[in-house]
Amino acid sequence: MNIILISVVIVNIILALLFSLGAAPILVWVERRVAGFIQDRLGPNRCNIAGFRLGGLIQSFADMLKLVFKEDFRAGNIKERFIFRIAPVIVFVSAFLSFMVMPFADDLVIGTQTFIMQGLPLDFGVLWFLALAGLSVYGIILGGWSSNNKYSLLGSVRAGAQVISYEVSMTLALVSLLITYGSIHLVDIVNFQSGLIFGFIPAWGIIMQPVAAIIFIITSFAEANRTPFDIAEGESEIVGGYHTEYSAMKFGLFFVGEYVAMSASSALMVTLFFGGYNIPWVGTDTLKEHFDIVMIAIIVLLPLLSYKFGGWILKNNVWPKADDKRNNESKWLIRILVMMNIFVVLLLGSFLFFGVSATTTNIAVAIMQVATFAIKLLLMNFVFVWVRWTLPRFRYDQLQDLGWKVLLPISIANIFVTAIAIVAFGA
Amino acid sequence: MDIIFLVLALLALFGATSTIMFSNTVHSALGFVVTVLALAGLYALLNATFLFMVQIIVYAGAIIALLLFVIMFLNIQQSHAPKEPNKYLLMLVSAIAIVPFDYLLFKAFYSMSFAGDANITTKDFGNIKMLGNELFKNWILPFEAISLLLLVALIGAVVLARKKERA
Numbered sequence: 001m002n003i004i005l006i007s008v009v010i011v012n013i014i015l016a017l018l019f020s021l022g023a024a025p026i027l028v029w030v031e032r033r034v035a036g037f038i039q040d041r042l043g044p045n046r047c048n049i050a051g052f053r054l055g056g057l058i059q060s061f062a063d064m065l066k067l068v069f070k071e072d073f074r075a076g077n078i079k080e081r082f083i084f085r086i087a088p089v090i091v092f093v094s095a096f097l098s099f100m101v102m103p104f105a106d107d108l109v110i111g112t113q114t115f116i117m118q119g120l121p122l123d124f125g126v127l128w129f130l131a132l133a134g135l136s137v138y139g140i141i142l143g144g145w146s147s148n149n150k151y152s153l154l155g156s157v158r159a160g161a162q163v164i165s166y167e168v169s170m171t172l173a174l175v176s177l178l179i180t181y182g183s184i185h186l187v188d189i190v191n192f193q194s195g196l197i198f199g200f201i202p203a204w205g206i207i208m209q210p211v212a213a214i215i216f217i218i219t220s221f222a223e224a225n226r227t228p229f230d231i232a233e234g235e236s237e238i239v240g241g242y243h244t245e246y247s248a249m250k251f252g253l254f255f256v257g258e259y260v261a262m263s264a265s266s267a268l269m270v271t272l273f274f275g276g277y278n279i280p281w282v283g284t285d286t287l288k289e290h291f292d293i294v295m296i297a298i299i300v301l302l303p304l305l306s307y308k309f310g311g312w313i314l315k316n317n318v319w320p321k322a323d324d325k326r327n328n329e330s331k332w333l334i335r336i337l338v339m340m341n342i343f344v345v346l347l348l349g350s351f352l353f354f355g356v357s358a359t360t361t362n363i364a365v366a367i368m369q370v371a372t373f374a375i376k377l378l379l380m381n382f383v384f385v386w387v388r389w390t391l392p393r394f395r396y397d398q399l400q401d402l403g404w405k406v407l408l409p410i411s412i413a414n415i416f417v418t419a420i421a422i423v424a425f426g427a
Numbered sequence: 428m429d430i431i432f433l434v435l436a437l438l439a440l441f442g443a444t445s446t447i448m449f450s451n452t453v454h455s456a457l458g459f460v461v462t463v464l465a466l467a468g469l470y471a472l473l474n475a476t477f478l479f480m481v482q483i484i485v486y487a488g489a490i491i492a493l494l495l496f497v498i499m500f501l502n503i504q505q506s507h508a509p510k511e512p513n514k515y516l517l518m519l520v521s522a523i524a525i526v527p528f529d530y531l532l533f534k535a536f537y538s539m540s541f542a543g544d545a546n547i548t549t550k551d552f553g554n555i556k557m558l559g560n561e562l563f564k565n566w567i568l569p570f571e572a573i574s575l576l577l578l579v580a581l582i583g584a585v586v587l588a589r590k591k592e593r594a
Contacts, residue, residue, distance in 0.1 A: 083457075127481075130480075130488070131487075134487060134489060135483065138460070141496070141499070142457075145453060145499060153499060157499050160496035160499070161496055163492065164492055167488065171484075
């Protein structure tokens with residue numbers, strides 16, 4: 001055990017925490033604001049701490065506090081207390097653990113040691129995700145069952161049927177992908193996607209395997225219990241489905257668990273189909289070789305983009321009264337932005353001036369890849385939110401028809417086509 | 428390692444016992460889940476990583492979830508279950524009845540030599556590549572036979588569940 005190993009492991013765990021648990025309040029905020037935008041209203045934007053609103057992000061923290069301090073009410077008809085209590089924990093823990101194998105960056109080389117940049121350094125890859133996605137349904141099934149009322153039971157029955165039927169198509173879609181990539185280790189899969197097809201198109205999964213990508217995206221919406229597949233919750237049909245009887249932080253765990261599961265699904269989609277941590281057209285090796293050019297590009301682009309962003313803040317958050325405390329927010333945000341720019345430019349400038357060692361390059365490249373991953377993750381999460389506020393919910397029979405009669409035959413046919421193509425043209 | 432093994436083995440036994448002892452069907456199914464997960468852990472201890480993941484995906488994730496779904500769908504209550512007056516006596520009798528088999532197992536186990544080739548596995552034993560090579564090179568015929576059997580069961584289920592066409 002040396003100090004580098006420990007610090008890299010801690011950094012990885014913190015990153016995994018940030019991307020899954022830390023993303024939950026941000027995703028709640030994104031969900032509400034995007035919902036507002038799509039429905040032509042504002043969404044929550046008033047909640048503030050001393051004038052700081054961050055565009056409504058503070059509301060999420062207020063909601064979290066509310067959930068923590070609410071009365072933990074349990075209805076008298078609930079007999080299975082232990083199962084009732086453990087169900088939200090199962091949902092939350094399995095959603096959280098499933099995030100742990102997503103690679104945030106290429107294998108980091110420090111000196112002679114190589115580190116896998118994942119929360120858990122395992123190479124089970126997609127199998128780990130499938131296993132935990134399968135386990136998370138127990139939380140929903142047991143929560144609904146132990147609530148001991150008809151609506152909740154209906155919700156959990158629906159959830160069980162849905163997960164079983166969609167997991168089949170999901171796994172088969174993954175099989176055709178794995179034939180293409182030739183590995184289940186997610187780092188290998190992402191590195192495969194750093195290549196180019198015909199010299200100019202990034203070899204991303206969505207271009208190599210468009211059918212599998214579409215099936216996987218549809219089925220992971222179902223796995224994450226998101227609209228249009230949220231019949232387990234179905235608030236307009238069966239009250240609240242499996243979480244009708246839950247309150248306070250028990251409900252909070254279901255709630256946060258849903259967002260963590262959504263984030264994990266997005267991370268897997270990004271990793272499998274959208275090049276993972278790769279910056280398009282720029283692989284890890286290219287980044288390391290031309291690190292000088294990359295640094296110069298950042299030094300030029302970052303202030304420009306920050307200037308645009310600062311202008312946007314000033315345009316949208318200026319209030320006529322001079323003593324309006326909301327004006328403070330713009331002032332401070334711009335100060336922070338300027339400080340950040342100065343820091344980054346000075347740091348990169350000193351690197352350019354004094355030259356960099358291989359280890360510094362590796363760490364800097366890893367940081368850039370983590371940032372790329374974060375941006376892609378956020379965009380994919382946005383797609384989840386976008387779909388939720390665009391499509392209506394499926395009816396139960398429509399859902400089963402889609403799963404068994406459309407997705408399953410297509411995914412099996414896709415395996416055959418892929419396998420024949422691989423055997424005929426080589427991997 | 429020994430402690431992990433003991434905990435997992437005890438959990439597996441606990442789950443298996445609770446599966447047959449509980450009168451509530453959902454509790455029995457949950458006991459079964461515990462057994463399956465503990466077995467998955469044992470596979471992981473044996474360095475059979477692929478088997479470990481597949482055990483969780485297939486058994487815990489799909490089959491028992493399906494079982495729970497059926498239990499809830501049919502809404503089986505305790506009062507629906509048949510009366511079992513001699514439950515514990517029957518369990519005792521069946522435990523005695525499999526003693527010869529236990530004897531055989533123990534004898535086989537203790538007659539193995541641990542001195543010579545106890546360390547026959549390499550580090551990548553049990554990962555997908557090794558397992559795939561083994562299955563599709565040396566054991567291709569049994570593998571295909573089993574898959575044919577599964578296919579027959581699948582088709583049989585569909586045929587049985589199909590609506591009767593009106594003559």
